[in-house]
Amino acid sequence: MRSFTGGARLLGTGFAVLLRSPKHLLLGAVPALLSAVLLLGGLGALIYFSPDLVSWLTPFADGWAEFARQVLRVLLGIALVGAAGLLGALSFIALTLLIGGPFYEAIAEHAERQMGLDTSGDGAGSTRQLARGVRDSLKLVAVALPGAVVLFVIGLIPVAGQVAAVVLGALFGAWVISLEMVGLVFGRRGLPFGERHRRLREHRAMVLGFGLPAYLLCLVPVLQLVVIPAAVVGGTVLAHRVLDSGRDVVDSRYSGQ
Template sequence: MRNFTAGVRTLGTGFGTILRSPKLLLIGAVPALLSTVLLVGALGVLIYFSGDLIGWMTPFAEDWAQAWQRTVRIVVGIALIGAAALVGSLSFIALTLLIGGPFYEHIAEVAEKRWGLNSTGDGAGWLRQTGRGVRDSAKLVLITLAGGLVLFALGFVPVAGQVVTPILAALFGAWVISLEMVGLVFQRGGLRLRERHRVLRRHRARVLGFGLSTYFLCLVPVVQLVVIPSAVVGGTLLAHRLLDPAAAGSQDVQLRA
């Protein structure tokens, strides 16, 4: 429980840093706003064409009685929109980081300088670093889509699906968010996505504390514009704590002082 609480506090440190710097807040909010507009627009288009999509997905119900046909198509429609909203919420941060990569890298570097943390990398140039970021973001989007499809299928399991699916969605979302938010530091050091998984698995409680608090706050409209840059700062600190506990431990003392 102590490690879980420490993960939550890491996000709190990010909030404190961002709220004390309006410039960083503005820089970090713009990509999040663009992602919100894109995803809400995509969801709106899906809802607009949902009638045609549902008809295409349920050809087997064409000859059914009107009441049964309507019931099946309402259920499929709710599941379709729900799955789209779930995938959208899970991919929101990946899309935001992809759009605002250079902005968030700047925010992370400012935070590292403020805390006296090592910001040197493995010597890779800007182009190579960008390629790493795009590649890992694409992988995370695919992982998110695959997880969304599994959760979508589980939602059709009577009773258990409606109880278990939201819990699994939160845990899955928290893990993906944590993978994304520590990415700037890991990529700079030349560490790949599978290595992020390995390091984060050794600190599950702390990672879930950070990820779950970020996940639930990102579900709140408008608040997410502040959450994303705060989570970038918190994720940067979390990555240093996991990769270099001694250096991050001395930084904790500075924060409390």
Template sequence: MSSFFAGARTLGTGFGVLVRHPKLLLLGAIPALISAVLLLVSLGTLIWFSPDLVTWMTPFADGWAEGWRTALRVLIGVVLVGSTALVASVSFIALTLLIGGPFYEHIAEVVEQRLGLDTSDDGAGLIRSTGRGVVDSLKLVLVALVGAVLLFALGFVPVLGQTAVPVLGALFGAWLVTLEMVGMVFTRRGLKVGARHRALWRRKGTALGFGLPTYLLCLVPVAQLVVIPSAVVGGTLLAHRLLGPQERATADDPSPTP
């Protein structure tokens, strides 16, 4: 549990850094606001049209008794909206980082310089580095979509769908959020998504301690505007912790640790 709380404290540290630098906090809130509006409008549209969509998806139930037909369609509607909300919550992070890439790069670099952290890169240049970041973000969105489909299917399993699936969804979202937030430092050094995953897997408790509160707080409207820039700073600090002297040597090594 100590590693879990250490991860949560990293998010708190990111918030504390930005409180002392309100201009950076305001700068980081702008992309989050744009992404939140886009995704909330999209989710609201889905909810508005969900009755028609669910009816279109279940033509086989037209001849059922009204009670069974209604129960099935309500269940499918809830699972559909819930799965979409999961994808939206994870995509929100990816979309925000994509829109606000230059903003967050600047915030991360300012924090690194003020804290005396290593700002070296692999010399790939801005265009190539940005391209790698976009590709990695798209990969994570694809993983989120696949995970949402699986969770959507599990949502129909009695009991499991109403108990374990929400917990699994939160853990899945938290892991993806952490992968996103440490990405800037890893990408700058030429390390791909797989390297992030392996480095975080070695510190699972810390990764979930950081990612779970970030993921849950991102579900709260308005709070997202503060959480995202705070998580960017916290993710930068976490990435440097993962890429210490020993971790840097093994981050891209797929062999298991002893």
């Protein structure tokens, strides 16, 4: 329980750092706003064209009775929009970090300097760092996609499945957001994507303590614009924690202690 609450305090640390620097808070909100506009626009387009898309996907139902054909296509349309919405929620932060990579790198380095953390890397140039960021973002989407499909299928089970999908979705989202938020430090040090999984598994309670409130808050419209830059800072500290075997690396001014 102590590790879980310690992880939750890391998100609070992120808010504390950014409240002392409104410029960085505003800077971090811009990529999140762009991602929200893109994803909502895509979802809106899918909803608008879903009748035509569903009809194209179910030509075999053209000869069915009208009621049966309509029921099938309405259910399939709901399934497509629901799956797209769930995938969008899980990939929102990956897209935001991809769009705002330089912004969030600057925010993370600002936080590290404020707290006296090690900002050294493996010496890779900006082009190589960008390539790593794109590759890791694609890997994160590859992780989120099958997870979204599995959760959607579970959610089709009446009552019990719907409850399980909500709970498992929150836990899965917490893990994904943690993987995303530690990426700046891991990427700068040249550590592969798989190393994130390994290191975070060693500190599951702390990771879920950080990721669960961050994920749930990111589901709240508008609030996510503030939560994401705060989570970037918290994830940066989390990365230093797990890479330094849990050593307390947070300046007491920001730890809430």
